Structures are given as structure tokens and as C-alpha cells.
Amino acid sequence: QQQVKQSPQSLIVQKGGIPIINCAYENTAFDYFPWYQQFPGKGPALLIAIRPDVSEKKEGRFTISFNKSAKQFSLHIMDSQPGDSATYFCAASKTSGSRLTFGEGTQLTVNP
């Protein structure tokens, strides 16, 4: 069963826009929520991650918002650039283990 649901499947924005990708999880034991970024022909790479003791984490133009009660978290990309065009995956795991459960992925296109 899919324990992490991600939406939308694809997203197109103009340069400077703020794309938002959403994820929802089911397992309340999850306590680590990373986002991975994947460029065509490459493996995914860690972008940013959050733990549920904070509601927001920001690194550069990338922000994770976390809503523990709703079991949802989202990625916001400020001032998006064409170089941000990639596939983004949310994921979740328990701290005590290292297995990651991934969402279905979002293909982001940022037009110039």
C-alpha cells in the first residue's frame, strides 16, 4: 500500500513563480521527512529534510512546511528558476530505521 501520497503529478510554472508540492502520510510513527530532487538521467539527491518538532524549515529558496495534526507536509520553491526543473520526491521514515517510503514524484517544469 502507498503510505505517502504526493500531488500534483506534474506542475508547470513561470520563472519567479512559487511551485508548491504536497505530501500526505498515514503512518504516525514516521518522524523524518526528506525531499529528494532528481534531474533527468541522474539518481535522486537529498534536497532538504524536516523532523516533526518544527513546523517549517528553510534552506535557501526551498522551504518545507509541516502539519503534524493533518499528517501533511509540503515543499515550496521561492523565486523558481529554469534550473529547478526536475522531479521531486517526498519521503518519510522512522528515525529508528533507515527505510524510506517515497511518494509518487512530481515533475516540475519552470519556464523561462
Next chain:
Amino acid sequence: DAEITQSPRHKITETGRQVTLACHQTWNHNNMFWYRQDLGHGLRLIHYSYGVQDTNKGEVSDGYSVSRSNTEDLPLTLESAASSQTSVYFCASGDRVGLNEQFFGPGTRLTVL
């Protein structure tokens, strides 16, 4: 520099053949993982290992096997390839200590005809 490599990068095989995909990491990570990536399904875990001689099934393990004889390598074997196993396969490694970050290889594109 430490890295994780996969070989081959592309493979075409026929239904029923046995295929082995290689994964090698030089980070000395205890944890290694195999995923398959298919459109609309994201990354799905096939098998994983927490150390030498340890292997575990993931969510889509049927038709696949792994073995871990040393820290650096986790080969993935398709016992009898099926067209449903046409996919892009990623190997990853990570360290239990820390934030569970996984480092991914470049992937192997497998086509089963």
C-alpha cells in the same frame, strides 16, 4: 572521493533470462537499498541490507534477490526476467547514524523483451 556506482547503465535482455545488476559504494555505509522507478509509482523498495550477510525484502521483492558478502557491494539478481520488470533501477546507500540520508547511484535502465 567516495561514490556509488552501478553497472551496467543500460541492459536489454530477453524474457526468462537471469540478469544481475551491480552496485558498488565506497562510503563504507552499512545500509544499502535497491529501488525501481516507474512513472506514476515513484521509487519502490525492492530489497535492502543493513550489513554483511543481512538482506530484507521490500515492498516489490517478488522475482528479485540480493546477497551481501561485503560492505561495498549489493548485487540485484532477476531470477527469470519478465516484461513487467522493465524499469529504471537505482541503488542507494546510507548510514544508520544521522538523518537517514540515502545516496543514490546513477541508475540502470533495464529493458526486458
